[in-house]
Amino acid sequence: MGFRFRKSIKILPGLKINLTHKGISSASIGKPGASLNIGKKGTRTSVGIPGTGLSYSKHHTYKNRAGNQENPIQEQQPFYTSDTEQPKSNVWIWVIFGLFCFIVGAIIF
Numbered sequence: 771m772g773f774r775f776r777k778s779i780k781i782l783p784g785l786k787i788n789l790t791h792k793g794i795s796s797a798s799i800g801k802p803g804a805s806l807n808i809g810k811k812g813t814r815t816s817v818g819i820p821g822t823g824l825s826y827s828k829h830h831t832y833k834n835r836a837g838n839q840e841n842p843i844q845e846q847q848p849f850y851t852s853d854t855e856q857p858k859s860n861v862w863i864w865v866i867f868g869l870f871c872f873i874v875g876a877i878i879f
Contacts, residue, residue, distance in 0.1 A: 784872050799868040801875060806868040813864050832860065 775791040778798075786798040788809075796809035800816075807814040812832050818825025 784876065797865070797868075799872045804875075806864070806871065808861065808864050808868060 775789075776795075777789045779787050779789065781787055784799060784801050787794055788796045788798065796807055798805055798807045800806055802820045803818055805816050807816070813830045814827060815830070816825060816827040
């Protein structure tokens with residue numbers, strides 16, 4: 771049995787950063803009842819009714835990650851060297867989308 775380290779730091783109301791011994795593991799955006807968690811394996815969207823125990827959660831994996839279990843027959847990935855362009859990740863798209871939803875939610879509610 772090994773020791774684990776996990777720490778959640780509240781940056782702003784509705785915005786948390788989760789830390790592990792390897793660094794920043796994920797970011798959570800939202801209020802009680804609705805949240806968006808962005809991590810290295812994908813994003814998780816959760817919606818629930820606070821105080822009832824009823825909730826719905828859906829995990830969205832990143833499509834361009836090697837070892838993705840959704841599609842066991844994988845297409846051959848192109849080989850990239852240091853002088854060629856690397857494929858871009860859509861993590862920042864989800865971060866910007868989450869911040870937008872947080873700001874709109876803070877204004878409305």
